[in-house]
Amino acid sequence: MRILTMITSWREHKMNTLRTTLKQMCMLCLALWGVGVVLAMAALVEASGIAEKLKFEHLTIAQGLPHDVVYSILQDRQGFMWFSGEGGLARYDGYSFKVYQHDPLNPDSIASNNISQILKDREGAIWCSTWGAGVDRFDPQTETFQHYKHDPANPNSLSDDRAHVIYQDNSGILWFGTFAGGLNRFDPAARIFTRFQHADDDPHSLSHNRVWSVVEDQAGNLWIGTSDKLNRLDRATGQFTHYHHDPQNPRSLSHNETRWLYVDQTGTLWVSTAGGLNRYHAASDDFTRYAHDPQNPHSLSNNTAFKICEDQQQRLWIGTKGIDAGGLNMFDPQSQQFVSYAYDPNNPSSISHNDIRDVFIDRSGVLWIGTRGGGVNKLDLKPKKFHSVTRNPNAPNTLHGALVFALAEDVDGNHWIGTDGGGLNKHDVRSGVFSYYDSTNSGISKDSVLAIQPDSDGRLWLGTKGEGLNHFDPQTEQFVVYKQDPNNPNSLSNDQVYSLLQDREGRLWVGTDNGLNLFHPEDQTFTRFLPDKQNPNSLSYKAILSLMQARDGAIWIGTWGGGVNRLEFTEVSGVREAQFTVYRRDLNNPNSLSNDEVTALLEDRNGDVWIGTNGGLNKFDPRTHTFTHYFQADGLPNSEIAGLLEDHAGMIWISTIAGLSRFDPAGQTFRNYDVADGLQSNQFKDNAYFRSRSGQLFFGGVNGYSYFDPAQVQDNPVPPPVALTSFKVFEQPVVLPLSVSYLQHLKLSYRDKFFAFEFAALDYTNTEKNRYAYKMEGFDHDWIAAGQRRYASYTNLDAGQYIFRVIASNNDGVWNKDGVAVNLTILPPGGKPRGSEGCWRFWS
Structure with missing residues (x-):
C-alpha cells in the first residue's frame, strides 16, 4: 500500500505564514548588514547567490601582543611585521612576538612604550614617534635605539616630545608632526630639525600646531593635516595654503580637523577628517565629500575617519572611530559605495573592535588592522579558494541543520540542502535567503534527508533516513510520501533511502538499504531489484549507496559491501530483462576493485568511470575491465571517498573524510585542501555534492557545505621570505x-x-x-x-x-x-x- 501524505490547507496557511515571516526577518537582516557580507576579492554577490561575512583573525595579548591598543603597523625589509601602540614596539614573525619596551634603568632602551606611529625609512631603520619622549630611530640589525628629543636651548631640536606622525618624502627628508610644536623637517645627513609653526600674524604659516598627518603627492606638493584646516606647503617659499570647511560650500573640506592623508595609485589625494572622508580634485581645487548617512547602509559608517590604505583592486580601506557602527570601511571607487565591518559579539570571526587606528597591506596581500582596544586583526585579501556555509544558531538567515547529507540544484537555480535533523533547506539564490521544511512546519516524513533528486518538472525527490521517499512540489509546498508496505510487493522495498537518480528517459531509480527500485509514475508502483543467489546476473548486494547513468545508458550502482554493478536491459524473447554485471574486490587480482563499499560514481568527459570507495579511488578501464587504484599513499588526503565531481578543465575533485583533493588525470597528481583553506571541515559526507549550471562545485559535510569556482582556486605564487x-x-x-x-x-x-x-x-x-x-x-x-x-x-x-x-x-x-x-x-x-x-x- 502506498502512503500518500498531503499537507492540509490549514497547515499550508501556517507554513506560508511562517516562511513569509522568516523571509521578512532575513531580508531586514541583510538590509542592515548591507553589502557587509560580501566575499573578499569577489563581486558583492557571488554567482552562487551566497553572501558571507569576512572572517578576521585576531592577535591580542592572549597571543603575545604586548598591548591591545595598536596605533601603527609596518612590514620591514626582511618581511617581519611590526606593531606599536601603548605596549611598546613588537616584532611578529607569524608565530610569536619579540617585544621592545622602555626600561628606566637602561638609557639605550626605547624612550617610551606609548608609540603613536612607526615608519620604515629608506635605509631600513624604523622610526618611532612617542607620546612625551620624542622620536626614536631603531636599527633592526643592531637592535639599538637612537633618541631625538626636544631641547629648549636648541632651536634645531625636535619642537615637541609628543610626536604624532612621521613621513619620509621622495628626497629622503623626514617630517615629524607633533601635538603642540607644529611640523618638523629633519635632514638625516645634517641631523638637524627645521620647525614650521603657526604664527597668528602670518596668514601663510601653518594653520595649527597639532599635526596629524603628512603626505607628498605625485606633483611633489607636501600636504599637512592639522587640528584646524588642511595645509599645502610650498617648499620653495616656506608658505602654506589653507583649505577649510565652509558650511556654505558643499565642495569645501567637510571638517577642519584633518586626521589622515593618503595618495592612491591614481595620484588622488584622500583626506580623512572628523567629519568624514574627502576626495581632492586638483583640477578644480575642491573636494567631494563622503559622510555617514544613517539612511544609507552603503555610506561611511562613522564620520571620524582615520588611516587609509589601498589594495590591488584599487579599493580603499578606511579606519574610523566606530562605536555602534562598523569601524572598518571598504570603499569601491567604481560603485562609490562603502562596505562596513563591525564587531559582533555573536560572531568570533568578526572584527575585534570598532575603533580602528591603522590599516596596512603587506607584500603578500594580507590586510592588517590596528585597533584601540581589540589588538590586531588580520584578513587575507587574496581571492578565497573556497567559501563555506555553516549553521549559525544566532543568525536568522542560516542553515537549519549543521550536518549536510545531500545537495542539489533545481531547474530555477535554487540550491537544496538535505540535513541531519534540520529537514530540507532551500537557498534562494536571487534573494540569498535560507528557508526550511521540517516536521514542525511541513509534511516531510523525516527531518533527516539523505538524498535529493530534482526532476524535470521542477519538483524534488527526497530520500530520508528510515521514513521512505518523498516527492515535494515547491510551488504548492506539498509532500507526497512513499513507504514500504510489507503486504505490497509493488511498494518501495525499504524506507532507508540512500541514493536517487533520474535517468535520461525520465525514470526514477531509488537506492535503499534493501534493494534498488524503479518507480512507475503512471500507476505509482515500484519494481524491485534484489540480490538473488540463484541468478548470477542479479544485483550483488542489497544496500545501494550511489547511482550514476553513463553516456551509453547503463546504470552504475554502488553498493555497501557488494562492489559496483553495471545495469543494462537486454531483450530476451521480446521481454526486457535486467542484466547486472558485477565488479568486486578480488584478493587474488590486484587489478580488481579496491574496496566493495562504493560511495561515489562519476563518468568523466573521456568516458572513463571513476569509483569512490571506502578503500580508495578507482578508475575503470572498460576495454580490459580492470581498475587503477589511488590511495592515501599516492597523494589522497584519505582513502575513504565521499564524493566525485569533474570540473570544466577535466580535473577530478574528490571529497573525503579528511579533506578535499583535486586530481589531474593527465599528470597523475593530487593537490589537497583542508579546513585551513576555508573548507567547512575536513570531513565530507557521501552523496552531498553537485556541480551547478555555472560550473561551481558544491560539497557537503559535518559542518555545512563548501562551494567554489575551480578556476578561482589559484595557489599563492609568491615564495616566502x-x-x-x-x-x-x-x-x-x-x-x-x-x-x-x-x-x-x-x-x-x-x-x-x-x-x-x-x-x-x-x-x-x-x-x-x-x-x-x-x-x-x-x-x-x-x-x-x-x-x-x-x-x-x-x-x-x-x-x-x-x-x-x-x-x-x-x-x-x-x-x-x-x-x-x-x-x-x-x-x-x-x-x-x-x-x-x-x-x-x-x-x-
Whole structure:
C-alpha cells in the first residue's frame, strides 16, 4: 500500500505564514548588514547567490601582543611585521612576538612604550614617534635605539616630545608632526630639525600646531593635516595654503580637523577628517565629500575617519572611530559605495573592535588592522579558494541543520540542502535567503534527508533516513510520501533511502538499504531489484549507496559491501530483462576493485568511470575491465571517498573524510585542501555534492557545505621570505651583538655541544600551512623535511666548517629554495681566536 501524505490547507496557511515571516526577518537582516557580507576579492554577490561575512583573525595579548591598543603597523625589509601602540614596539614573525619596551634603568632602551606611529625609512631603520619622549630611530640589525628629543636651548631640536606622525618624502627628508610644536623637517645627513609653526600674524604659516598627518603627492606638493584646516606647503617659499570647511560650500573640506592623508595609485589625494572622508580634485581645487548617512547602509559608517590604505583592486580601506557602527570601511571607487565591518559579539570571526587606528597591506596581500582596544586583526585579501556555509544558531538567515547529507540544484537555480535533523533547506539564490521544511512546519516524513533528486518538472525527490521517499512540489509546498508496505510487493522495498537518480528517459531509480527500485509514475508502483543467489546476473548486494547513468545508458550502482554493478536491459524473447554485471574486490587480482563499499560514481568527459570507495579511488578501464587504484599513499588526503565531481578543465575533485583533493588525470597528481583553506571541515559526507549550471562545485559535510569556482582556486605564487628568529645554546637564548635574522657568520666553541636555530617563513597568508626543510652542510647528507616544525638542533658536532641552510614554502607549497644560510665554524680545543679570552662565541 502506498502512503500518500498531503499537507492540509490549514497547515499550508501556517507554513506560508511562517516562511513569509522568516523571509521578512532575513531580508531586514541583510538590509542592515548591507553589502557587509560580501566575499573578499569577489563581486558583492557571488554567482552562487551566497553572501558571507569576512572572517578576521585576531592577535591580542592572549597571543603575545604586548598591548591591545595598536596605533601603527609596518612590514620591514626582511618581511617581519611590526606593531606599536601603548605596549611598546613588537616584532611578529607569524608565530610569536619579540617585544621592545622602555626600561628606566637602561638609557639605550626605547624612550617610551606609548608609540603613536612607526615608519620604515629608506635605509631600513624604523622610526618611532612617542607620546612625551620624542622620536626614536631603531636599527633592526643592531637592535639599538637612537633618541631625538626636544631641547629648549636648541632651536634645531625636535619642537615637541609628543610626536604624532612621521613621513619620509621622495628626497629622503623626514617630517615629524607633533601635538603642540607644529611640523618638523629633519635632514638625516645634517641631523638637524627645521620647525614650521603657526604664527597668528602670518596668514601663510601653518594653520595649527597639532599635526596629524603628512603626505607628498605625485606633483611633489607636501600636504599637512592639522587640528584646524588642511595645509599645502610650498617648499620653495616656506608658505602654506589653507583649505577649510565652509558650511556654505558643499565642495569645501567637510571638517577642519584633518586626521589622515593618503595618495592612491591614481595620484588622488584622500583626506580623512572628523567629519568624514574627502576626495581632492586638483583640477578644480575642491573636494567631494563622503559622510555617514544613517539612511544609507552603503555610506561611511562613522564620520571620524582615520588611516587609509589601498589594495590591488584599487579599493580603499578606511579606519574610523566606530562605536555602534562598523569601524572598518571598504570603499569601491567604481560603485562609490562603502562596505562596513563591525564587531559582533555573536560572531568570533568578526572584527575585534570598532575603533580602528591603522590599516596596512603587506607584500603578500594580507590586510592588517590596528585597533584601540581589540589588538590586531588580520584578513587575507587574496581571492578565497573556497567559501563555506555553516549553521549559525544566532543568525536568522542560516542553515537549519549543521550536518549536510545531500545537495542539489533545481531547474530555477535554487540550491537544496538535505540535513541531519534540520529537514530540507532551500537557498534562494536571487534573494540569498535560507528557508526550511521540517516536521514542525511541513509534511516531510523525516527531518533527516539523505538524498535529493530534482526532476524535470521542477519538483524534488527526497530520500530520508528510515521514513521512505518523498516527492515535494515547491510551488504548492506539498509532500507526497512513499513507504514500504510489507503486504505490497509493488511498494518501495525499504524506507532507508540512500541514493536517487533520474535517468535520461525520465525514470526514477531509488537506492535503499534493501534493494534498488524503479518507480512507475503512471500507476505509482515500484519494481524491485534484489540480490538473488540463484541468478548470477542479479544485483550483488542489497544496500545501494550511489547511482550514476553513463553516456551509453547503463546504470552504475554502488553498493555497501557488494562492489559496483553495471545495469543494462537486454531483450530476451521480446521481454526486457535486467542484466547486472558485477565488479568486486578480488584478493587474488590486484587489478580488481579496491574496496566493495562504493560511495561515489562519476563518468568523466573521456568516458572513463571513476569509483569512490571506502578503500580508495578507482578508475575503470572498460576495454580490459580492470581498475587503477589511488590511495592515501599516492597523494589522497584519505582513502575513504565521499564524493566525485569533474570540473570544466577535466580535473577530478574528490571529497573525503579528511579533506578535499583535486586530481589531474593527465599528470597523475593530487593537490589537497583542508579546513585551513576555508573548507567547512575536513570531513565530507557521501552523496552531498553537485556541480551547478555555472560550473561551481558544491560539497557537503559535518559542518555545512563548501562551494567554489575551480578556476578561482589559484595557489599563492609568491615564495616566502625566510629568516632566523632565535639561536640557543643548551636551550638558552643567546644575546648576540647582531640580530639573529641578519646573522651570516657564527663561531662556536667545541664546548657548545648542544645548540639550536629557530626560523620562520614570513608569509602570513596561512602560517599553519607554511612548511620547512633544513640542512647542515658538512653533516647532513640530505635535506631534513621539518613540516611545520620551526627549529633545528644539533649535538656534538666535530670541529670544522659548516653551512646551516633553511628553506620554506608558503601555504600553497611554493618554496623559497634560496632560503637563508649561516656559515658556522666550530673551534677545536685550544682554537680560541686571538683576543677571545673568556668568550667563545663570535658573530658577524
